[in-house]
Amino acid sequence: MKKSEFPDPFKEARESKGFGEMDDQNDPVTMLLRLKDVRKSAHNWKTFQSGATPGRIVVPSEVNIRDTRQIPFEVDPPLHGDYRSLVEPWFKRPLDPAYQGKLCKIINDIVDEVLEKDTIEVVSEFSLKLQSRALTLLLNIPYEESETWINWGTHVFRSDDSALDGDKASILYDYIDDQIEKAIENPGEDLYSMLLASEVNGKKLTKEEIKGVMILTFAGGRDTVINAVTNSISYFAEHPESLRRLQAEPEIRGKAVEELIRYFAPLTHMGRVVTEDTTVCEHAIKNDSRISLCWASANRDEKVFENPNEVVLDRKINPHISFGFSHHNCLGATHARQIMNILLATLAEKVKSIDILEAEENIEEWGEFRRKVGFEQIKVKFNAN
């Protein structure tokens, strides 16, 4: 199998019954696998709630490692909409040409950097750096701050390493507390300061609420962006013709971004807590149990996508849900899309080919399903155009 091939482990369960079941720390999860069911349930916030105990809608659950509510992600309408409209304009800044110019410089620099080297490990030496540097733009803080986050390594927010969870999470939480204090003393043009100066429903945001927004901003865009970038590099390594095509037909770039994001589905699923006895696919789901919305499975639903297991670079109709669906769709999607778009442009312009020297897959286990989501590490050589 090619390194850039990401098989669909959900096919059989999706077709035969539409759901899967898994245990997560004694709080079981029914995974919804079909695109229509996932969309409908994502839309139905009354029955499938986000505003549950903080950490419970995440799979694996983070109930034991945090109390801070992530905002607006762990809040339901109508309050959700009040928070969301406060932060939305900020997270749409990547549409601004000046922002894009800065992002372009960051990505150009890092591609130039790796073209100079013999070999590099993509996850830690390319994707992590790129993600961290780009995040300084999203927060609107000095570039140098990215050094701190790069030093944390790729795993600081991970929660499947349960012995270390709490410790790892507290590095981030303490850091955010500090940054909030600094912004109180010295308000600037950054996201912390914007939040400190804001009100929702006539009330100033509390430090705890600001922390909730910031944790989400850090955690939501970390391994997801790292996987999207790393996996795309593996794809171009094995499909140099696609790089040439993007160079010759820059107009398909937007479609290519959506297709890579559909295919790789950087976040496998997200949970909800059920607020009343209900059924999905004729399967009974009890009040106060959990479901998950499996974006990765939905994106390969053969009822919707032709050749779902192939990367069709210029796929025209592509109703994927890698950025989620409905009220809670990904706040960072605009930033993520810009990163991918500029990355594709830069690679097409500067890179002739990429050789994979060594790769170790990152396999997730969800009950009966084993899903490749990215790479633990992948060593490559970039060759200049």
Added chain:
Amino acid sequence: MAKITFITSENESITVESNSGSVMELAVQHNVKGIDGDCGGVCSCATCHVHVAPEHFEKVGEASEIEKDMLELDDNVSDYSRLCCQMEVSEALDGAVFHVAK
């Protein structure tokens, strides 16, 4: 050339002319408020939802099945809802009026 009018939810009316591309692209180029086109027109974001003025609906025709599935769950969907990234600009659309849903 097709003359196309967008009416935003704040009742601002914007009339533009074009002969190619999608209606979403046209709206984004002219900064029509409420049409974001986040996914670039691949039918995945529904940020290009419009209501076609009923008397012009014949010009644009029915949505495809995939588009209908997207619209079904969008807020304030109507019988005249379309995703404007799924409509190509052509002579046939001349005079059409689209009310921005958001």
